Amino acid sequence: MKNLKILGSISFMLIVVACSTVPLTGRKQLNLANSDQIQQQSVQAYREFLQSPGTKVITSGAELQRVKTVGNRIASAIDRYLAENGYANQYKFKWEFNLVQSKEINAFCMPGGKVAVYSGIIPVAQTDAGLATVMGHEIAHAVARHGEERYSQMAGAQALGGILGAATGSDALVQLYGLGGQLALLKYGRSQESEADRLGLIFMSMAGYNPESAVGFWERMASKKGSGGAPPEFLSTHPSDASRIANIQKRLPEARKYYKQ
Helix, strand or coil, X not given: CHHHHHHHHHHHHHHHHCEEECXXXXXXXXXXXXXXXXXHHHHHHHHHHHHXXXXXXXXXXXXXXHHHHHHHHHHHHHHHHHHHCCCHHHCCCCXXXXXXXXXXXXXXXXXXXXXXXXXXXXXXXXXXHHHHHHHHHHHHHHHCCHHHHHHHHHHHHHHHHCCCCCCCCHHHHHHHHCCCCCCCCCCCCHHXXXXXXXXXXXXXXXXXXXXXXXXXXXXXXXXXXCHHHCCCHHHXXXXXXXXXXXXXXXXXXXXXXXXCC
């Protein structure tokens, strides 16, 4: 019992000391991760993904230009917001945007601003505003440090119960991102997905894209089914379609405050 009390006290102190705040939403989150190390390993994982035999990176064309243009507009808006609101010294984004040839309906952003968009999602996005919806959502995961939060949750669970076995440090990141092999995208929780929806709306608005377009995009995503009637991998851990769209509609008034045509 005494050991349990000591462990509980240590755990509480770690949580208090290791809390950070998500920009815009103000949510407190556990962050036990070494941000610099996470970012370095994310860059490694991103490079391995782009250079893997199964990945075909598109190097020219109108679709690539759209991805880069939309991505850079969102990145510039985020960098400006972070600088104006005292967050600049907390982030070291080195933005990069790549388009990957694939029928898969997917996109991701790793810590540090490394973004990949799969060509299969372009027809679903339809417009630049649709593309800004999905890119803003994925970039929001990086701004909210959801990857580091998940890493911290795993590390905390390991300290309290050893659920990761012998995995420590970069080994835990291997489990999250699949370093050294095919990239295994991080699975965020539904609360993190909802937070990314909210932040994504704001980021696309800051970049000059109408947040109203997000509703149509997610409606189109909801209509897509993978093999066997399963949703696209992109949606596997996301909130239900009806809940997501309803929540986005509730968040539109907040996002409109940031919208500048």
